[in-house]
Amino acid sequence: MSLTRTPEHSIHPLFTDRWSPRAFTGEPIDDVTLLSFFEAARWAPSAYNAQPWRFVYAKNGTENWPRFIGLLSEFNRTWAQNASALVVLLSKTHFVPPGKTDAIPATTHAFDTGAAWANLALQASLAGWHTHAVGGYDKEKAREILGVPADYALQAAIVIGKRGDKSLLSPNLQEREQPSQRRPLNELVAEGGFAFA
Numbered sequence: 001m002s003l004t005r006t007p008e009h010s011i012h013p014l015f016t017d018r019w020s021p022r023a024f025t026g027e028p029i030d031d032v033t034l035l036s037f038f039e040a041a042r043w044a045p046s047a048y049n050a051q052p053w054r055f056v057y058a059k060n061g062t063e064n065w066p067r068f069i070g071l072l073s074e075f076n077r078t079w080a081q082n083a084s085a086l087v088v089l090l091s092k093t094h095f096v097p098p099g100k101t102d103a104i105p106a107t108t109h110a111f112d113t114g115a116a117w118a119n120l121a122l123q124a125s126l127a128g129w130h131t132h133a134v135g136g137y138d139k140e141k142a143r144e145i146l147g148v149p150a151d152y153a154l155q156a157a158i159v160i161g162k163r164g165d166k167s168l169l170s171p172n173l174q175e176r177e178q179p180s181q182r183r184p185l186n187e188l189v190a191e192g193g194f195a196f197a
């Protein structure tokens, strides 16, 4: 079992240090720390600088927590229940272009919001915390119980916490509790035209 991530080319270690564990300690996260993650997210680039991302969160141990953790699939809930915070990431699907008065569909709202999530995850990692994005949650229920209007799309949920001992996990998940690898760069990049299998 290797925990090593070796880039093919020289990059800042912040990119390879970030990974998504499932064993969390459940320790409280303070507002200054949590808000610094959202702060990093808000500096992401977006088309027309429309900033379509929105973050709705609950901290573990608060009255909001059961409503949020209850949105996750049963599998995700087994490990995410020991997180410190859970964020539901939304994106605004329409925007008013500069100089116009009417809103039009934002074709890149999901793309832009993905950039914001990446900023958040990297800032958390730099600060010694871990994040784990989750697609396995009930979006319709989230829309209903969080009061999300129709012109916002539900993107991923984000689990945030301090990494715990993997003995907290089932034997099956213990085996998977390590940084994953990546496809080789030559399968992902082509000069001059599409050249992929």
Ligand SMILES: Cc1cc2nc3c(=O)[nH]c(=O)nc-3n(C[C@H](O)[C@H](O)[C@H](O)COP(=O)(O)O)c2cc1C
Pocket: 018, 019, 020, 021, 076, 132, 133, 134, 135, 136, 137, 156, 178, 179, 180
């Ligand atoms: C949009 C998105 C949805 C994901 N959904 C889940 C999920 O429902 N459950 C889970 O355990 N991991 C989920 N993951 C985590 C990915 O499996 C993980 O990011 C990927 O394997 C790469 O590993 P790394 O983040 O440790 O580098 C999700 C990640 C993303 C970006």
